[in-house]
Amino acid sequence: MSIDSTDFAPSGDRRPSGDAGPRTAVVIPAAGKGVRLGPGAPKALRELGGTPMLVHAVRATARARAVELVVVVAPSDGAPAVRTLLDEHGLPEVAVVPGGETRQDSVRLGLAALPDTVETVLVHDAARPLVPDETVDAVARTVRAGAPAVVPALPVTDTVKQVEPRADGEPEPVTGTPDRARLRAVQTPQGFARKVLAEAHARLAARGEGATDDAGMVERLGVEVVVVPGHEEAFKVTRPLDLVLAEAVLARRRAHDAF
Protein backbone atom coordinates (compact mmCIF):
# COMPACT_ATOMS: atom_id res chain seq x y z
CA MET A 1 0.00 0.00 0.00
CA SER A 2 1.27 3.46 -0.70
CA ILE A 3 -0.03 6.89 0.13
CA ASP A 4 -0.37 9.63 -2.43
CA SER A 5 1.56 12.60 -1.04
CA THR A 6 -1.25 14.90 -2.17
CA ASP A 7 -3.29 13.46 0.73
CA PHE A 8 -1.15 15.52 3.08
CA ALA A 9 -2.09 19.15 2.81
CA PRO A 10 0.74 21.68 3.29
CA SER A 11 0.50 23.58 6.56
CA GLY A 12 2.94 26.19 7.82
CA ASP A 13 6.45 27.00 6.67
CA ARG A 14 7.95 23.59 7.42
CA ARG A 15 5.96 21.91 4.65
CA PRO A 16 7.54 21.56 1.24
CA SER A 17 6.24 24.00 -1.30
CA GLY A 18 4.90 23.35 -4.79
CA ASP A 19 4.64 19.76 -5.93
CA ALA A 20 7.46 18.43 -3.73
CA GLY A 21 6.25 15.81 -1.30
CA PRO A 22 7.28 15.38 2.33
CA ARG A 23 10.94 14.52 2.99
CA THR A 24 10.73 13.81 6.71
CA ALA A 25 8.02 11.59 8.17
CA VAL A 26 7.15 10.09 11.53
CA VAL A 27 5.72 6.59 11.77
CA ILE A 28 3.86 6.06 15.05
CA PRO A 29 3.31 2.40 15.91
CA ALA A 30 0.10 2.36 17.96
CA ALA A 31 -1.19 -1.16 17.33
CA GLY A 32 -0.16 -2.71 20.64
CA LYS A 33 -2.55 -4.07 23.27
CA GLY A 34 -0.90 -2.69 26.38
CA VAL A 35 -0.98 -5.98 28.27
CA ARG A 36 1.48 -4.72 30.89
CA LEU A 37 -0.73 -1.69 31.56
CA GLY A 38 -3.61 -3.97 32.54
CA PRO A 39 -7.22 -4.39 31.39
CA GLY A 40 -8.88 -1.66 29.34
CA ALA A 41 -8.82 -0.17 25.86
CA PRO A 42 -5.73 -0.69 23.65
CA LYS A 43 -2.95 1.36 25.26
CA ALA A 44 -2.70 4.05 22.57
CA LEU A 45 -6.38 4.86 23.10
CA ARG A 46 -6.17 5.09 26.90
CA GLU A 47 -6.65 8.64 28.12
CA LEU A 48 -4.08 10.93 29.63
CA GLY A 49 -5.51 14.20 30.98
CA GLY A 50 -8.76 13.41 29.14
CA THR A 51 -7.13 12.92 25.73
CA PRO A 52 -6.04 9.60 24.16
CA MET A 53 -2.33 8.89 24.49
CA LEU A 54 -2.08 8.52 20.72
CA VAL A 55 -3.37 12.06 20.18
CA HIS A 56 -0.72 13.38 22.58
CA ALA A 57 1.97 11.46 20.67
CA VAL A 58 0.77 12.72 17.28
CA ARG A 59 0.63 16.34 18.47
CA ALA A 60 4.04 16.07 20.16
CA THR A 61 5.73 14.85 16.98
CA ALA A 62 3.76 17.04 14.55
CA ARG A 63 4.83 20.11 16.57
CA ALA A 64 8.47 19.47 15.67
CA ARG A 65 9.73 21.72 12.90
CA ALA A 66 11.31 18.87 10.95
CA VAL A 67 8.17 16.78 10.66
CA GLU A 68 6.17 17.03 7.43
CA LEU A 69 4.08 13.90 7.57
CA VAL A 70 2.71 11.68 10.34
CA VAL A 71 1.61 8.08 9.72
CA VAL A 72 -0.16 6.24 12.54
CA VAL A 73 -0.15 2.44 12.59
CA ALA A 74 -3.44 1.38 14.17
CA PRO A 75 -4.59 -1.98 15.54
CA SER A 76 -5.35 -4.20 12.52
CA ASP A 77 -9.08 -4.20 13.25
CA GLY A 78 -9.17 -0.62 14.54
CA ALA A 79 -7.99 1.60 11.69
CA PRO A 80 -11.43 3.14 10.95
CA ALA A 81 -11.93 3.95 14.65
CA VAL A 82 -8.48 5.57 14.85
CA ARG A 83 -9.23 7.56 11.68
CA THR A 84 -12.43 8.87 13.31
CA LEU A 85 -10.59 9.65 16.55
CA LEU A 86 -7.92 11.70 14.79
CA ASP A 87 -10.53 13.58 12.75
CA GLU A 88 -12.42 14.40 15.95
CA HIS A 89 -9.23 15.81 17.44
CA GLY A 90 -8.57 18.05 14.46
CA LEU A 91 -5.89 15.84 12.89
CA PRO A 92 -7.34 14.93 9.44
CA GLU A 93 -3.94 15.27 7.72
CA VAL A 94 -2.50 12.34 9.68
CA ALA A 95 -2.48 9.08 7.69
CA VAL A 96 -3.66 5.82 9.28
CA VAL A 97 -2.68 2.29 8.24
CA PRO A 98 -3.48 -1.07 9.89
CA GLY A 99 -0.72 -2.68 11.96
CA GLY A 100 0.56 -6.18 12.60
CA GLU A 101 1.13 -8.81 15.28
CA THR A 102 4.37 -7.33 16.63
CA ARG A 103 5.80 -3.83 16.91
CA GLN A 104 8.29 -4.76 14.20
CA ASP A 105 5.44 -5.80 11.84
CA SER A 106 3.60 -2.56 12.56
CA VAL A 107 6.66 -0.41 11.81
CA ARG A 108 7.26 -2.31 8.57
CA LEU A 109 3.65 -1.68 7.48
CA GLY A 110 3.97 2.00 8.35
CA LEU A 111 7.19 2.29 6.33
CA ALA A 112 5.51 0.65 3.32
CA ALA A 113 2.87 3.37 3.36
CA LEU A 114 5.28 6.30 3.03
CA PRO A 115 5.38 8.31 -0.20
CA ASP A 116 8.56 7.97 -2.29
CA THR A 117 9.68 11.53 -1.46
CA VAL A 118 10.41 10.63 2.18
CA GLU A 119 14.16 10.40 2.88
CA THR A 120 14.24 10.64 6.67
CA VAL A 121 12.01 8.49 8.88
CA LEU A 122 11.45 8.81 12.59
CA VAL A 123 9.75 5.97 14.43
CA HIS A 124 8.00 7.03 17.61
CA ASP A 125 6.00 4.91 20.09
CA ALA A 126 2.43 6.07 20.73
CA ALA A 127 3.28 4.91 24.24
CA ARG A 128 5.69 7.88 24.68
CA PRO A 129 3.05 10.62 24.58
CA LEU A 130 5.02 13.38 26.30
CA VAL A 131 8.18 13.53 24.18
CA PRO A 132 9.31 17.17 23.83
CA ASP A 133 9.48 18.50 20.26
CA GLU A 134 13.13 19.51 20.88
CA THR A 135 14.01 15.82 21.19
CA VAL A 136 12.18 15.02 17.95
CA ASP A 137 13.97 17.82 16.12
CA ALA A 138 17.38 16.85 17.54
CA VAL A 139 17.00 13.31 16.20
CA ALA A 140 15.80 14.49 12.76
CA ARG A 141 18.61 17.06 12.54
CA THR A 142 21.25 14.45 13.28
CA VAL A 143 19.94 12.14 10.55
CA ARG A 144 19.74 15.00 8.05
CA ALA A 145 23.33 15.87 8.91
CA GLY A 146 24.37 12.45 7.64
CA ALA A 147 23.96 9.88 10.42
CA PRO A 148 22.14 6.81 9.07
CA ALA A 149 20.64 5.86 12.44
CA VAL A 150 20.06 7.97 15.57
CA VAL A 151 18.56 7.10 18.94
CA PRO A 152 17.77 9.37 21.89
CA ALA A 153 18.86 7.84 25.17
CA LEU A 154 19.55 8.59 28.83
CA PRO A 155 22.27 7.31 31.14
CA VAL A 156 21.17 4.35 33.24
CA THR A 157 20.63 5.27 36.88
CA ASP A 158 20.27 1.78 38.40
CA THR A 159 23.12 -0.69 38.51
CA VAL A 160 22.29 -3.41 35.97
CA LYS A 161 22.91 -7.13 36.54
CA GLN A 162 23.06 -9.80 33.89
CA VAL A 163 21.39 -13.00 35.12
CA GLU A 164 20.64 -16.55 34.14
CA PRO A 165 16.84 -16.20 33.77
CA ARG A 166 14.70 -18.69 35.74
CA ALA A 167 11.09 -19.16 34.73
CA ASP A 168 10.30 -21.16 37.87
CA GLY A 169 10.43 -18.21 40.29
CA GLU A 170 13.68 -19.46 41.91
CA PRO A 171 16.42 -16.86 42.64
CA GLU A 172 18.32 -16.05 39.43
CA PRO A 173 22.13 -16.42 39.43
CA VAL A 174 23.98 -13.22 38.54
CA THR A 175 26.39 -13.71 35.65
CA GLY A 176 27.81 -10.19 35.41
CA THR A 177 27.61 -6.47 36.14
CA PRO A 178 28.10 -4.34 32.99
CA ASP A 179 29.95 -1.06 33.41
CA ARG A 180 27.08 1.41 33.94
CA ALA A 181 29.03 4.30 32.44
CA ARG A 182 28.76 2.55 29.07
CA LEU A 183 25.00 1.84 29.24
CA ARG A 184 22.16 4.00 27.90
CA ALA A 185 18.39 3.53 28.17
CA VAL A 186 17.01 4.03 24.70
CA GLN A 187 13.87 6.00 23.85
CA THR A 188 12.02 7.09 20.73
CA PRO A 189 11.74 8.75 18.26
CA GLN A 190 14.54 6.83 16.60
CA GLY A 191 15.61 8.40 13.30
CA PHE A 192 16.92 6.79 10.13
CA ALA A 193 17.81 7.32 6.55
CA ARG A 194 14.67 5.79 5.07
CA LYS A 195 16.51 3.32 2.79
CA VAL A 196 18.56 1.95 5.68
CA LEU A 197 15.54 1.26 7.89
CA ALA A 198 13.44 -0.17 5.06
CA GLU A 199 16.26 -2.53 4.10
CA ALA A 200 16.77 -3.67 7.68
CA HIS A 201 13.06 -4.43 8.07
CA ALA A 202 12.89 -6.29 4.74
CA ARG A 203 16.02 -8.37 5.38
CA LEU A 204 15.22 -9.28 8.98
CA ALA A 205 11.61 -10.14 8.11
CA ALA A 206 12.89 -12.46 5.35
CA ARG A 207 15.21 -14.14 7.87
CA GLY A 208 12.48 -14.37 10.51
CA GLU A 209 14.60 -12.28 12.88
CA GLY A 210 13.74 -9.30 15.01
CA ALA A 211 14.82 -6.80 17.62
CA THR A 212 13.02 -4.87 20.35
CA ASP A 213 13.79 -1.53 18.73
CA ASP A 214 14.45 -0.29 15.18
CA ALA A 215 18.04 0.69 15.91
CA GLY A 216 18.66 -2.89 16.96
CA MET A 217 17.52 -3.97 13.52
CA VAL A 218 19.90 -1.74 11.58
CA GLU A 219 22.74 -2.68 13.96
CA ARG A 220 22.34 -6.23 12.66
CA LEU A 221 23.14 -4.97 9.18
CA GLY A 222 26.35 -3.48 10.51
CA VAL A 223 25.10 0.09 10.23
CA GLU A 224 26.51 2.57 12.73
CA VAL A 225 23.96 3.90 15.23
CA VAL A 226 24.64 7.06 17.26
CA VAL A 227 23.04 8.28 20.46
CA VAL A 228 21.82 11.83 21.17
CA PRO A 229 20.49 13.02 24.53
CA GLY A 230 17.02 11.73 25.34
CA HIS A 231 14.57 13.41 27.72
CA GLU A 232 13.13 12.36 31.08
CA GLU A 233 9.62 13.17 29.85
CA ALA A 234 9.96 10.89 26.82
CA PHE A 235 9.50 7.83 29.05
CA LYS A 236 7.33 4.96 27.85
CA VAL A 237 3.97 4.28 29.47
CA THR A 238 4.33 0.55 30.04
CA ARG A 239 2.99 -0.26 33.51
CA PRO A 240 0.23 1.34 35.64
CA LEU A 241 2.66 3.51 37.63
CA ASP A 242 3.94 5.05 34.37
CA LEU A 243 0.43 6.34 33.72
CA VAL A 244 0.39 7.98 37.17
CA LEU A 245 3.71 9.67 36.35
CA ALA A 246 2.46 10.77 32.92
CA GLU A 247 -0.66 12.35 34.48
CA ALA A 248 1.57 14.22 36.96
CA VAL A 249 3.91 15.48 34.22
CA LEU A 250 0.96 16.64 32.12
CA ALA A 251 -0.65 18.40 35.09
CA ARG A 252 2.65 20.19 35.79
CA ARG A 253 2.88 21.31 32.16
CA ARG A 254 -0.70 22.57 32.17
CA ALA A 255 -0.18 24.46 35.44
CA HIS A 256 2.96 26.02 33.98
CA ASP A 257 1.14 27.00 30.74
CA ALA A 258 -1.70 28.60 32.75
CA PHE A 259 0.71 31.27 34.08
Ligand SMILES: Nc1ccn([C@@H]2O[C@H](COP(=O)(O)OP(=O)(O)OP(=O)(O)O)[C@@H](O)[C@H]2O)c(=O)n1
Ligand atom coordinates in the same frame (compact mmCIF):
# COMPACT_ATOMS: atom_id res chain seq x y z
N1 LIG B 1 1.82 -5.28 17.41
C1 LIG B 1 2.24 -4.11 17.90
C2 LIG B 1 2.80 -4.02 19.21
C3 LIG B 1 3.20 -2.76 19.69
N2 LIG B 1 3.01 -1.67 18.91
C4 LIG B 1 3.36 -0.33 19.42
O1 LIG B 1 4.71 -0.26 19.82
C5 LIG B 1 4.88 0.72 20.84
C6 LIG B 1 5.78 0.23 21.96
O2 LIG B 1 5.35 -1.03 22.39
P1 LIG B 1 4.89 -1.42 23.87
O3 LIG B 1 5.06 -0.39 24.86
O4 LIG B 1 5.50 -2.73 24.13
O5 LIG B 1 3.31 -1.53 23.65
P2 LIG B 1 2.38 -2.78 23.75
O6 LIG B 1 2.82 -3.86 22.84
O7 LIG B 1 1.01 -2.23 23.56
O8 LIG B 1 2.60 -3.20 25.30
P3 LIG B 1 2.49 -4.64 25.96
O9 LIG B 1 3.74 -5.38 25.56
O10 LIG B 1 2.42 -4.35 27.42
O11 LIG B 1 1.24 -5.30 25.43
C7 LIG B 1 3.46 1.08 21.33
O12 LIG B 1 3.14 2.39 20.90
C8 LIG B 1 2.59 0.02 20.70
O13 LIG B 1 1.26 0.47 20.36
C9 LIG B 1 2.49 -1.78 17.61
O14 LIG B 1 2.34 -0.78 16.91
N3 LIG B 1 2.12 -3.02 17.13
Ligand SMILES: C[C@](O)(CO)[C@H](O)COP(=O)(O)O
Ligand atom coordinates in the same frame (compact mmCIF):
# COMPACT_ATOMS: atom_id res chain seq x y z
C1 LIG C 1 11.37 0.95 20.99
C2 LIG C 1 11.50 1.02 22.50
O1 LIG C 1 10.53 1.89 23.03
C3 LIG C 1 12.87 1.59 22.84
O2 LIG C 1 13.05 1.65 24.21
C4 LIG C 1 11.35 -0.34 23.14
O3 LIG C 1 12.38 -1.18 22.71
C5 LIG C 1 10.01 -0.97 22.90
O4 LIG C 1 9.98 -2.18 23.59
P1 LIG C 1 8.66 -2.88 24.05
O5 LIG C 1 9.05 -4.13 24.75
O6 LIG C 1 7.90 -3.13 22.79
O7 LIG C 1 8.00 -1.95 24.99
